[in-house]
């Protein structure tokens with residue numbers, strides 16, 4: 001089992017008992033090591049560590065991967081949203097594809113609603 005290190009730059013400064021390691025007399029607080037972590041796609045042991053990383057590195061990361069300089073546009077062709085039609089009440093709801101720009105609705109089967117690959121969007 002491979003242990004991963006938490007990528008939080010200040011993980012070792014949180015003085016919890018589980019981080020205090022080493023032989024008696026030379027114990028240190030250490031970055032957490034886990035087989036799996038739940039935050040930031042498994043890179044961080046806690047939201048604190050995730051936020052510490054973001055505070056420290058997010059500007060560099062955004063610049064590295066490409067900062068947006070113009071707004072993106074969601075056009076009519078890609079504005080289809082899976083939705084319920086509740087007009088006949090919860091028990092008789094029907095599934096619909098609703099266009100978020102034109103408000104046009106098209107019928108959708110429950111199977112199509114649940115199929116994450118089914119889409120009217122062109123992408």
Ligand SMILES: [Zn+2]
Nearest residue numbers: 006011045049
């Ligand atoms: Zn951590």
